[in-house]
Amino acid sequence: MKRSLFFVLVTLIVLSFALSACSGSGSKAVQVATDATWPPFESVDETTKEIVGFDIDLMNAIAEEAGIEVEYVNVAWDSLLAGMAQCQYDAAISAMTITEERRENFAFTDGYFAAGQVVTVKSDNTDIMSKDDLGGKTVGVQLGTTGDIEAQKIEGAVVKNYDDISLAFQDLLNGQIDAVIADNPLAIEYVGVNEDSLKIVGEAFTDEAYGIAVCKEDTELLKKLNDGLDKVEANGTIDSLKDKWNLAGK
Numbered sequence: 448m449k450r451s452l453f454f455v456l457v458t459l460i461v462l463s464f465a466l467s468a469c470s471g472s473g474s475k476a477v478q479v480a481t482d483a484t485w486p487p488f489e490s491v492d493e494t495t496k497e498i499v500g501f502d503i504d505l506m507n508a509i510a511e512e513a514g515i516e517v518e519y520v521n522v523a524w525d526s527l528l529a530g531m532a533q534c535q536y537d538a539a540i541s542a543m544t545i546t547e548e549r550r551e552n553f554a555f556t557d558g559y560f561a562a563g564q565v566v567t568v569k570s571d572n573t574d575i576m577s578k579d580d581l582g583g584k585t586v587g588v589q590l591g592t593t594g595d596i597e598a599q600k601i602e603g604a605v606v607k608n609y610d611d612i613s614l615a616f617q618d619l620l621n622g623q624i625d626a627v628i629a630d631n632p633l634a635i636e637y638v639g640v641n642e643d644s645l646k647i648v649g650e651a652f653t654d655e656a657y658g659i660a661v662c663k664e665d666t667e668l669l670k671k672l673n674d675g676l677d678k679v680e681a682n683g684t685i686d687s688l689k690d691k692w693n694l695a696g697k
Contacts, residue, residue, distance in 0.1 A: 476518040477668065479506060480536040483521045484611045486636050487692040488542040491521070501692040502540045505559065506659070508684045509675035515668075523610055525591050528552070534662035538672065542630060544593045545658040554665075555658035556672045559685065560694075563651025564597050565631045567638060569619065570646045575626055577649030584625035587615030593655060594628040620644055630655070632694055 481498060483489045489500040498519050510517045520536060530536050532552035544562070545555045568575045575581065582603030588595040590608040598606045607624055609615040616637045618624045627634070631651050638645045659676075661669045679685055689695045 476516040477510070477537045478520055479517045480520045480522050480527045480530055480539040481541045482524040482527050484524075484613055485542045485630075485633055487632065487694065489540075501560075501688050501694060502542060504688050504691070505679065505685065506540045508679045508688075509659075509672055511675075512678040513671040513675035515671060524589060525610070528591060531660050531662065534664055537662055537665060537668060539660040542633070542657055543660055544630075544655040546593065549660070552663070554661045554663050554669050556661065556669065556676055558656030558658050559676060559680075560632075560657040562630045562632060562655045562657060564594050564628055564653045564655075565634050565647050565651050566649055567616070567619065567627045567629065567634045567645055567647050568625065569622070570644055572625070572646075572648075575648055578628070578652050581626060585623075587618055587624045587627045588612075589615065589629070592629075593653065594630065597653060598628045616641075616645075 481489045481502065483491050483498045483500070485500075487500055488502040489498060491497070492499045498521055503519070506517060522530065524541070527536075527539055527541060528549075531539050534553075542560075542562070543549075545558060549555070566575065566578050566581065575584065578597075578601060581598075581601050583605075585605045585607055586598050586601070587607050587609060588598045589612040590610060592612075595606070595608060598604055607615070607618075609618075612627075612629055612633065615624070615627045615629075619627050620641065631647075634647055638647055659672055661672060686695070
């Protein structure tokens with residue numbers, strides 16, 4: 448009798464753990480990678496040490512509409528791209544331009560922000576008026592970005608790669624490079640806080656769309672994120688976030 452009772456109790460405990468495990472897997476947080484060095488889209492708040500920005504607010508709003516929980520992982524850009532290609536992360540939001548080359552490695556949601564590459568120089572620079580004047584000049588870019596890709600196309604330009612775009616702008620301020628090529632919202636952000644020292648020259652010379660990267664195998668998550676994105680576009684959330692992060696009209 449005691450032995451029977453013992454086995455009944457053991458069975459109940461095992462079933463309890465099994466049910467708990469099943470429940471936990473169903474509510475597992477979606478791991479979202481970001482390279483938090485790209486204000487105002489993603490950066491680390493120096494006071495709270497939390498990742499903040501337009502992309503983070505947008506992803507949170509999409510997640511709420513999609514009924515999912517997200518967990519952010521701050522990683523370097525090249526690690527983010529490699530990790531997404533291997534489905535190390537479920538998704539990534541990081542001011543990432545949708546390109547055909549990247550589509551070979553992971554999926555993308557619909558686009559949520561239009562951007563383009565611009566050239567930033569020191570305020571007293573009179574030699575560089577657009578990207579067409581970068582031949583023979585040293586140009587800073589973040590490794591693996593569309594800015595890097597576009598800079599490589601400029602005949603005669605000496606391209607200097609950085610793991611962190613802020614280091615490129617710092618070298619520009621210090622006179623160690625001649626220009627930086629980066630997305631226009633980011634360049635505007637850096638020029639805004641260094642308005643006496645930096646300026647943007649010429650117009651944006653590419654047309655790009657940012658999208659949320661998703662593990663290629665996870666078609667269900669891709670659909671949820673696209674559905675959530677449709678809802679936040681329809682209810683005005685994206686426009687509100689653009690106002691909040693000074694991106695309206697950009």
